[in-house]
Amino acid sequence: MIIRTRWRSILQTVTLHLGAAALIGYFAFQGYNGQYGLLARRSFEHQHAELTAERDKMRAQREALEAKVLLLSPSRIDADMLDEEARSLLNLVHPKDLVLLRPQRAAVPASDTGVAAN
Numbered sequence: 527m528i529i530r531t532r533w534r535s536i537l538q539t540v541t542l543h544l545g546a547a548a549l550i551g552y553f554a555f556q557g558y559n560g561q562y563g564l565l566a567r568r569s570f571e572h573q574h575a576e577l578t579a580e581r582d583k584m585r586a587q588r589e590a591l592e593a594k595v596l597l598l599s600p601s602r603i604d605a606d607m608l609d610e611e612a613r614s615l616l617n618l619v620h621p622k623d624l625v626l627l628r629p630q631r632a633a634v635p636a637s638d639t640g641v642a643a644n
Contacts, residue, residue, distance in 0.1 A: 558564050597604040598611065614617075619625055 556563060560566065594607070597607040613620075
């Protein structure tokens with residue numbers, strides 16, 4: 527009877543320790559690999575940095591467009607900007623303008639780039 531009680535006490539202690547170790551291991555695993563763990567946090571921070579850079583780039587583009595639109599506003603039209611836009615849209619050149627033509631780059635065949643064509 528004493529042996530059974532001693533074995534039961536040992537098994538209860540071992541079971542308690544193994545259960546506690548399993549519980550701690552589960553939470554440690556989830557803390558590192560889980561949905562909100564350390565690896566997910568790194569991913570969130572990387573995504574946040576990319577989106578912040580994209581937002582800043584879009585903001586700069588928007589500000590440039592706003593400045594250009596402001597130059598073309600009906601209340602105060604900038605003559606140079608109006609002339610530039612009209613010439614680019616109509617594809618016209620003033621007779622006294624100096625036009626420099628740049629040669630177009632030749633297209634590189636797919637075989638020269640090292641990429642196999644499908």
